Amino acid sequence: MTVQKDRERNETKHLHKFADFTEKRVLEIGCGEGRLTWQYAKETRVAFAIDLDADALRVATIDRPADLESRVYFSLAKSEQLPFSKETFDLAILAWSF
Amino acid sequence: MVHALDEIRRVLVPNGILIDLRPTLDRWLIEVASARETRETGRMLDFPLGLADDEAANQSMSDAKQKGWFTREQEEFFPFFYSWDSPSELEEWIATEWHEFTGLDDKTKQATRSIWASADADARVRVKVKMLITRWRVAAQNLKAVSQS
Numbered sequence: 001m002t003v004q005k006d007r008e009r010n011e012t013k014h015l016h017k018f019a020d021f022t023e024k025r026v027l028e029i030g031c032g033e034g035r036l037t038w039q040y041a042k043e044t045r046v047a048f049a050i051d052l053d054a055d056a057l058r059v060a061t062i063d064r065p066a067d068l069e070s071r072v073y074f075s076l077a078k079s080e081q082l083p084f085s086k087e088t089f090d091l092a093i094l095a096w097s098f
Numbered sequence: 099m100v101h102a103l104d105e106i107r108r109v110l111v112p113n114g115i116l117i118d119l120r121p122t123l124d125r126w127l128i129e130v131a132s133a134r135e136t137r138e139t140g141r142m143l144d145f146p147l148g149l150a151d152d153e154a155a156n157q158s159m160s161d162a163k164q165k166g167w168f169t170r171e172q173e174e175f176f177p178f179f180y181s182w183d184s185p186s187e188l189e190e191w192i193a194t195e196w197h198e199f200t201g202l203d204d205k206t207k208q209a210t211r212s213i214w215a216s217a218d219a220d221a222r223v224r225v226k227v228k229m230l231i232t233r234w235r236v237a238a239q240n241l242k243a244v245s246q247s
Contacts (some may be wrong), residue, residue: 003191004181011229012117014176018233027109029102036119043174071189075221082111092106093117097155 006043017091024090029079030097034060042071042074048084050077099158107167107236115239116168116234118159121178123152127226128188128202128210131181132218139213140206141193142225159232168234176231181224185211 006012015036031049033038033056039045041079049072051057055076064072077083079097106116125141156242162168186208192202200209214221 002183002187006177006178007181008177010176014174014229014231015117015119018172018174018231019115027106029106066246079099080105082105082109086108087111087114088109089114090111090115092110093119094102095119096105096118097102097120 008097011036015039018052018092019093021091025088027082027084027089027092028095029092030095031060031074032096034063034074036093036095037067037072038063041068044071047072048080048089049074050082053077099157100161101165103158103162107162111235112236114236116236118230118231118232118234120155122230123227124228126200126228128206129224129226130210130213130217130221131224132221137217139210140203142199142206143201143203154210159234162234166237169237170232171235172233174231176229178227178229179224180227181222181223185214185223188225213232 009086011095012038020041021040023043023045026040026044026047028047028049029051031051032053034049037049037060049060051060051074054076057076060074064074075083105115107114110116123219125144127141128139130137130139159168163170180191182191185207187204189207213221228241
């Protein structure tokens with residue numbers, strides 16, 4: 001049972017149409033296993049991706065390419081209590097969150 | 099979610115951007131798609147709690163706008179597809195991954211199997227999700243409030 005998500009890359013195209021990630025400091029809320037993170041991370045200066053699902057974060061960390069280890073960080077955190085100082089990010093993504 | 103939006107504006111720089119990317123939870127379409135044609139076979143069952151969540155998310159963003167935290171700059175809908183090689187794979191996925199919030203009725207299952215069986219060899223089964231993407235910018239009005247906090 002293999003599912004393919006967004007093989008048409010509609011999500012990636014729209015994400016890049018709506019935001020320029022070049023050299024940006026990015027916060028992603030609701031990153032899950034990092035499916036969306038990999039679509040923009042290479043362009044950023046740094047990306048912090050958070051989620052409440054520890055298992056998903058473990059998968060994301062394992063899947064993280066070596067060249068992104070110093071640029072993409074995953075952590076367990078609540079969106080209502082972000083563990084960052086004010087004005088830390090240029091861009092935030094609320095990903096599949098309600 | 100309003101608390102989360104308040105936190106997001108705190109950690110964004112002046113003129114920072116928030117991208118809100120989420121599925122709308124109105125009933126997702128089932129399709130059989132090949133390179134030659136796409137045929138609709140039905141819809142997923144309703145999302146009894148999901149619809150309320152969708153509305154709540156819209157309300158939270160509306161509240162944030164009214165509070166002067168963000169201004170909406172751009173918004174679009176686009177399709178997002180989950181794809182499987184066969185109807186049985188779709189059914190298995192729903193039974194194991196989505197059973198808590200949605201399902202397929204027998205009529206749609208039957209229609210999907212039937213249309214897929216007579217479709218081209220490259221036909222796949224897919225669920226079409228209507229996505230909403232919105233770009234918000236930290237409102238100028240917010241800058242003074244943040245600088246004082």
